[in-house]
Amino acid sequence: MTAEFISVTFPNASNELHPIPNAPVDPQFLERYARALDDYGFNYTLIPYSSSSFDPFTLGATILAHTRNIKIIVALRPNTVYPTVAAKSLATLDQLSGGRVVVHFIAGGSDEEQAREGDFLNKEQRYERQEEYIRILRLAWTSTEPFDFDGKYYQFKNFRSAVRPTNGLIPISLGGSSDAAYRIGGSLCDIFGLWGEPLAETKQQIDRIYAEAARAGRTDRPRIWVTFRPIVAETDELAWAKAEKVLEALKSNREKGLGRTPASAPPPANVGSQRLLEIAARGDVQDRALWYPTVTATNAGGASTALVGSPRTIADSILDYIDLGADLISIRGYDNFNDAVDYGRYILPLVREGLREREEAKKKAAA
């Protein structure tokens, strides 16, 4: 049994507890943060994308240059880069780093957000375009002969890339919770990204993804990635007191217009966020320690379900998801740098120990 850990890249010290409006990229912070993730045993860091955010490719190149093991997960919206260009950019970064690149596809959950960068397709069309895009990337990485592509969204002739990924292909991930996301992720992707939902709902989503993989005739299945925002302290009691403080800060920053989602934001259009809000309406705590007030306080703007407790409680909660079939665990906090260090010191070792114990128990049972 194995599991790998994902964090998220932050280009400066601004965070949701202490936002610094319009903070520029801080190269020293970025380097220190990336090195901390690498040193504490994180396996990946996601470089997220929004219409107003920094360029993920250049941030990624910087992280790779300052680290030895960690892989970058570049969030990519198909409307932002022509696919043959993205294939070469990703493969170039992959060669520069000895194969430390993953690409994470975002079809785009909101028409308004997509329109900010000139994308006026509806969501169904965006997913259709994403499917073509993924097929083009794989062709560009593997085809030794020039090839044509005659799709609905992309047409080109006689393209050949001389830039091959280090290991032949670059892993392709997809995030979303709509039918189209399950279909494309299940049939075409190496990794499927989910936000943290209770165990029962996560199991339903995993089953849907696996069913789509089987329907597409795949003999393998996408690896499952689940995302949490742990709030950790020495004891459960201290962690719950800390959680209330985090919640207060999120609410007051949003009221002041400093939150990630404006106070006047309409209900989210993407299914993943809608699901989080529906579950939040059922109660604050699910399973061992999955906490939803942080979801409601941020209008489910991205990954927002917390896990609250001591390192033991959080590690046990994470192990529950690994037992369910998730083997990529994304954890990022609210005080980004310090939380990453705390996770690296206190949570990652406990989860890895739990995995070793499971392996030993399996070996004993088989003997």
Ligand SMILES: Cc1cc2nc3c(=O)[nH]c(=O)nc-3n(C[C@H](O)[C@H](O)[C@H](O)COP(=O)(O)O)c2cc1C
């Ligand atoms: C793990 C994960 C990471 C994501 N990262 C981003 C991101 O960086 N930028 C973004 O706009 N959306 C991101 N999303 C959101 C979805 O990709 C987006 O809402 C999707 O395109 C449509 O969602 P739906 O199929 O659930 O309706 C992420 C989703 C997941 C599950």
